[in-house]
Amino acid sequence: MASFDSLTFITDYGLEDGFVAACHGVAARIAPAARVIDITHLVQPGDVRRGAAVLAQTIPYLPPAVHVAVVDPGVGTARRGVAVQAGDSILVGPDNGLLSWAIAALGGAERACQLTNGDLWLHPVSPTFHGRDIFMPVAAHLAAGTDLAAAGDEIDLADLVTLPAPTSRVRDGEAEGEVMSVDRFGNVQLSIVAADVSELGVGFGSPVVVRAGRRQLTVPFLETFAAVAPGELVAFTDSAGLISLAVNAGDASQQLGLPPGAHVRLSVARPS
Amino acid sequence: MASFDSLTFITDYGLEDGFVAACHGVAARIAPAARVIDITHLVQPGDVRRGAAVLAQTIPYLPPAVHVAVVDPGVGTARRGVAVQAGDSILVGPDNGLLSWAIAALGGAERACQLTNGDLWLHPVSPTFHGRDIFMPVAAHLAAGTDLAAAGDEIDLADLVTLPAPTSRVRDGEAEGEVMSVDRFGNVQLSIVAADVSELGVGFGSPVVVRAGRRQLTVPFLETFAAVAPGELVAFTDSAGLISLAVNAGDASQQLGLPPGAHVRLSVARPS
Amino acid sequence: MASFDSLTFITDYGLEDGFVAACHGVAARIAPAARVIDITHLVQPGDVRRGAAVLAQTIPYLPPAVHVAVVDPGVGTARRGVAVQAGDSILVGPDNGLLSWAIAALGGAERACQLTNGDLWLHPVSPTFHGRDIFMPVAAHLAAGTDLAAAGDEIDLADLVTLPAPTSRVRDGEAEGEVMSVDRFGNVQLSIVAADVSELGVGFGSPVVVRAGRRQLTVPFLETFAAVAPGELVAFTDSAGLISLAVNAGDASQQLGLPPGAHVRLSVARPS
Numbered sequence: 001m002a003s004f005d006s007l008t009f010i011t012d013y014g015l016e017d018g019f020v021a022a023c024h025g026v027a028a029r030i031a032p033a034a035r036v037i038d039i040t041h042l043v044q045p046g047d048v049r050r051g052a053a054v055l056a057q058t059i060p061y062l063p064p065a066v067h068v069a070v071v072d073p074g075v076g077t078a079r080r081g082v083a084v085q086a087g088d089s090i091l092v093g094p095d096n097g098l099l100s101w102a103i104a105a106l107g108g109a110e111r112a113c114q115l116t117n118g119d120l121w122l123h124p125v126s127p128t129f130h131g132r133d134i135f136m137p138v139a140a141h142l143a144a145g146t147d148l149a150a151a152g153d154e155i156d157l158a159d160l161v162t163l164p165a166p167t168s169r170v171r172d173g174e175a176e177g178e179v180m181s182v183d184r185f186g187n188v189q190l191s192i193v194a195a196d197v198s199e200l201g202v203g204f205g206s207p208v209v210v211r212a213g214r215r216q217l218t219v220p221f222l223e224t225f226a227a228v229a230p231g232e233l234v235a236f237t238d239s240a241g242l243i244s245l246a247v248n249a250g251d252a253s254q255q256l257g258l259p260p261g262a263h264v265r266l267s268v269a270r271p272s
Numbered sequence: 273m274a275s276f277d278s279l280t281f282i283t284d285y286g287l288e289d290g291f292v293a294a295c296h297g298v299a300a301r302i303a304p305a306a307r308v309i310d311i312t313h314l315v316q317p318g319d320v321r322r323g324a325a326v327l328a329q330t331i332p333y334l335p336p337a338v339h340v341a342v343v344d345p346g347v348g349t350a351r352r353g354v355a356v357q358a359g360d361s362i363l364v365g366p367d368n369g370l371l372s373w374a375i376a377a378l379g380g381a382e383r384a385c386q387l388t389n390g391d392l393w394l395h396p397v398s399p400t401f402h403g404r405d406i407f408m409p410v411a412a413h414l415a416a417g418t419d420l421a422a423a424g425d426e427i428d429l430a431d432l433v434t435l436p437a438p439t440s441r442v443r444d445g446e447a448e449g450e451v452m453s454v455d456r457f458g459n460v461q462l463s464i465v466a467a468d469v470s471e472l473g474v475g476f477g478s479p480v481v482v483r484a485g486r487r488q489l490t491v492p493f494l495e496t497f498a499a500v501a502p503g504e505l506v507a508f509t510d511s512a513g514l515i516s517l518a519v520n521a522g523d524a525s526q527q528l529g530l531p532p533g534a535h536v537r538l539s540v541a542r543p544s
Numbered sequence: 545m546a547s548f549d550s551l552t553f554i555t556d557y558g559l560e561d562g563f564v565a566a567c568h569g570v571a572a573r574i575a576p577a578a579r580v581i582d583i584t585h586l587v588q589p590g591d592v593r594r595g596a597a598v599l600a601q602t603i604p605y606l607p608p609a610v611h612v613a614v615v616d617p618g619v620g621t622a623r624r625g626v627a628v629q630a631g632d633s634i635l636v637g638p639d640n641g642l643l644s645w646a647i648a649a650l651g652g653a654e655r656a657c658q659l660t661n662g663d664l665w666l667h668p669v670s671p672t673f674h675g676r677d678i679f680m681p682v683a684a685h686l687a688a689g690t691d692l693a694a695a696g697d698e699i700d701l702a703d704l705v706t707l708p709a710p711t712s713r714v715r716d717g718e719a720e721g722e723v724m725s726v727d728r729f730g731n732v733q734l735s736i737v738a739a740d741v742s743e744l745g746v747g748f749g750s751p752v753v754v755r756a757g758r759r760q761l762t763v764p765f766l767e768t769f770a771a772v773a774p775g776e777l778v779a780f781t782d783s784a785g786l787i788s789l790a791v792n793a794g795d796a797s798q799q800l801g802l803p804p805g806a807h808v809r810l811s812v813a814r815p816s
Contacts, residue, residue: 006300008293014728015287015559018602021583023554025606028581032607037300039293045729046793061404063304073793076768087294127768129783132605153814177430183385184286207661221277223350224399239291249318249345278566278572279715287559307574313775330562333676334569335576456558496620496671511563511673521590521617 002108003145004090006065007031009038010055011131012169013070014047019129023068026122028139037062046073048098050260052163054178056101066139068131069098076127081115081134083142083151084160088146090138094130097163109157116152139169154183166191167263170199179262180185180242186251187225188258189244192266194237197221200268207269208235210245218269219245235266275417276362278337279303282311282327283403284318285342295340298394302511304414308465308473309334318345320370322532324360324435325452328373329512334530336360338411341370346511348399353387355414355423362420363470366402376470381429388424388441403450437469438463439535442471446483451534452514458523460530461516466509469493471539477543480507484530490541507538547689551575551610554599555675556590557614559700563673567612567680570666574684581606590617592642594804597724600645600674608632610683612675612684613642620671625659625678627686627695628704634692636683638674641707653701658742660696708737711807714729714743718755723806724786731769731794731801733788736810738781744812752779754789756806762813763789773808779810 007027013019020041027036033057039058041052051071058068064087072079072129082095091099092115103109115134118125120141122133138151168177168191177192202208208221219233228234232243233252238244243266245252253259279299282371285291288427292313295458297397299308311330315323323343331339336359344351344366354367359378363371387406389396392413410423440449440463449464474480480493491505497518500506505524510516515538517524551571558564563584571580583602587595603611608631615655616623616638626639631650635643636659647653662669664685666677682695711736712721714738721736746752752765762776769790772778778794782788786811789796802808 005304009299010290012728016584016586016597017725017727018554018583019727021581022602022605024581025552025602028579028607032549035300037296040288042288054290058294058297061294063300066313075760077770126781126783128780132783157781162278181289183289184284226346226349227398227521236400237398239398239404277576282562309565309568311562312560313793314560326562330569333566335572346731351724440577453561455563456556474577498618498621508672509670511670511676 004064004066005034006037006141006145007034008037008039008062008065008067009041009138010040010043010051011042011070012051013041013131015041017090019131024133026132026136027140030137031144034140034143043071046072048073048096049163052098052101055098055269056105059089059102059105064259066143067091067102068139069093070131070135071098072130073156073249075130081138082115082155082160083115083138083148084109085111085148090139092135092142095161097161099125099162100162103160106200110149110154111159111162112157113148113151114153114155117150120146120151144193151264168192168196170196170260173200173267175200175266177264177266178242179258179260179264181260182258183254185246186253187238187244187246188252188256189238189240189242190264190266192243192264194241194243197243197266200266202266202268209267209269210235211267212256212262274532276338276415277306278309278335279306279411279415280309280311280334280337280339282315282340283313284315284323285313285343285403288315291403293525293527294404297324298404298408302409303407303416307416307521308336314400317341319343320345320368321435322453324373325371327370328377331361331374331377331410332368336453338415339363340407340411341365341374341408342403343370344368344402347402353410354427355385355387355401355420357382357383362411362414363401364407364414367433369433372432372434375432381432383420384429384432385420385424386427388540389422392418392423404455419493440464440468442468445472445539447472447538449515449538451530451532454525455531456529457518458529459516459518460511460524461512461514462536462538464515464536466513466515469515469538472538474538474540481539481541482507483537483539484528486542548608548687550607551578551579551683551687552581552583552606553585553611554587554595554612556595557585557675558585559585563675566676570676570680571684572605572614574681575688578687581609587615591615591639591779592617593707596642596645596723599642603633603646603649607670609673610687611635611646612677612679612683613646613814614675615638615642616640616674619674625674625682626699626704627657627659627682627692628653629655629692632685634686636679636686639705641705644704644706647704653704655692656699656701657692657695657705658699661694664690664695666695687770699816712736712740714740717744717811719744719810721787721788721808721810723802723804723808725804726797726802729790730797731782731787731788731790732796732800733782733784734808736808738785738787741787741810744810746810746812752811753811754779755809755811756800756802762797
């Protein structure tokens with residue numbers, strides 16, 4: 001099996017403790033030649049969907065790697081650990097759906113193992129820190145050239161846990177979706193893809209009607225948030241290919257009161 | 273053209289999303305041998321002056337590198353992207369003044385190109401994420417040995433956008449300046465250089481009068497904040513060579529009510 | 545003297561300024577082949593005990609390295625800087641106790657020098673930024689192969705400043721300790737080791753009585769926080785081998801009102 005130059009790492013461990021560094025240390029001991037790219041460690045504690053979304057949206061830009069993902073509210077329980085080959089990479093983490101959207105982004109799983117080979121782990125294994133004692137050491141061995149099959153028993157790809165896809169459909173002249181995430185700039189990313197609003201007949205320059213709960217407002221659909229004046233609302237296709245709502249030089253999430261998960265509908269503005 | 277061992281990276285992208293990692297991934301694919309040194313990604317969104325100040329104060333300690341800076345409220349508009357050679361380094365980013373203080377710190381621009389060669393970019397280019405699709409890929413190609421001239425059309429150095437220097441002058445026996453930044457410790461960094469207070473006759477141990485708005489107070493000028501008792505105010509020359517106000521083991525910014533941009537005057541305390 | 549592949553770095557510098565990057569840059573110039581593993585830079589400003597605890601709990605998982613630690617409220621005063629050999633590593637930092645628990649975790653100091661050789665420093669030395677101008681350059685020279693003896697005058701190991709160990713003892717059928725830290729998940733880590741509660745006769749599944757101030761409550765002692773229902777309290781042995789209190793999918797520190805330093809006693813629950 002080929003080795004990997006890179007490990008990548010996403011967790012909800014935060015940056016205030018030594019948790020991330022302990023995992024980096026484990027990687028450096030086992031696979032000293034591999035670089036580690038941190039994706040983020042500020043996923044909200046236990047927020048598996050958010051971790052899955054960030055990983056899936058970032059992974060197309062990462063090099064071939066062993067990608068380690070740990071947002072794992074069920075650590076130490078019966079949920080299993082897995083290593084999954086997809087595209088030119090391997091993903092390692094808990095089998096709780098966290099990896100599923102990234103696997104899809106890489107073209108689907110090709111082979112998967114349950115992490116049952118304790119020879120690749122650090123012992124004693126802490127029941128609450130599998131990132132340090134199971135996921136990272138296994139990943140580092142894989143990066144250093146250990147074959148995926150050595151990680152444990154091969155499992156049926158159909159048995160991998162997958163997260164339900166976010167709501168996203170077009171019907172009755174409306175694109176329906178939900179708020180996927182809110183970024184540092186307050187931009188509201190929807191689960192509606194650019195193709196769906198095209199299907200509705202929305203093009204650059206079109207006004208688009210946004211409905212959320214009982215509220216309704218009309219905003220221009222433009223190439224970028226910087227195309228409107230500071231303080232103005234705008235809809236645009238963001239860097240992940242999803243429709244987003246922004247306030248130029250402002251915070252759309254705060255202004256619109258749209259947190260992650262909120263239901264949103266978009267449609268073409270009709271002349272009144 | 274020589275290649276560079278290092279890329280450095282400063283943005284306002286924050287650490288909660290995958291934005292920084294996507295750029296790291298792009299760099300690793302194009303210039304796998306280059307190390308990436310993150311300066312900070314917590315510049316306040318869109319705060320070009322703050323980004324410029326942090327970059328300029330840090331760059332003297334960084335190795336020769338391709339320095340990538342992205343605080344870019346005008347992304348996707350007509351503002352151009354540039355690559356600028358200065359000293360033993362190249363700086364890449366939007367031509368909005370962000371790079372200008374660092375260029376000055378490196379001795380001035382020697383050569384500059386507008387980023388017009390799309391062959392070095394990632395396609396499709398997101399109108400809102402030039403860091404990932406233009407600035408970092410161009411920088412990584414430059415780090416890997418591509419000549420600066422290949423990045424695009426050479427431009428007149430006099431056309432580069434420069435930020436106005438912060439207020440700083442000595443007159444009528446006073447050094448005038450503004451608050452450049454407030455660090456994590458609450459230390460208030462002024463735009464007044466050590467030489468200016470020397471010119472006024474302030475030496476270690478001298479009391480110095482600080483005027484800000486209608487307030488006026490007298491603090492000792494000492495080598496370090498730790499030279500006064502906990503809770504006491506002190507003025508000192510900070511690690512960037514600028515006069516700073518601190519409260520030992522406390523937060524001077526909070527205590528003095530001096531946010532970035534506030535106008536401050538310093539003078540020698542006269543015996544009453 | 546052998547060189548080191550790795551430097552590690554823990555400070556209270558925060559992530560919003562360029563302080564950490566300046567030190568990374570200094571390391572890259574002096575020891576370009578050494579990787580830098582950041583432990584954390586979010587130790588609360590000046591919290592030497594917290595820095596010491598994170599370093600000591602993380603260091604067993606780090607590779608042999610020159611470990612640089614800077615939580616240094618006395619920077620610029622008479623407190624000395626030191627480099628200490630322990631186990632297969634060298635620790636560099638202020639001699640204020642910050643290194644002491646990590647040195648103990650590595651099996652104790654074997655050799656120590658006061659940092660008196662200014663040839664290894666960056667000049668001019670800022671009185672407030674010894675991390676950049678003294679600790680990191682010295683550490684990088686050591687990583688690059690400079691002998692420890694070149695860092696300065698050898699000092700008596702007994703003269704190294706050590707922090708008092710956290711309270712931890714068993715008496716009258718109770719294990720007494722204090723809150724060592726609260727992590728990102730709100731888990732409350734006590735200074736009580738697993739062996740102490742074993743000595744009391746507490747085993748997995750036992751209820752344990754927690755006394756803090758006037759409050760008293762009984763919680764199950766289990767392998768992991770995920771073994772109880774969401775919202776339920778639990779005691780477990782954490783990944784550092786210390787007894788911790790958690791609320792599954794909740795914040796135990798907030799719920800129990802137990803900040804770092806709070807005194808806590810544990811005992812076996814007696815049948816009523």
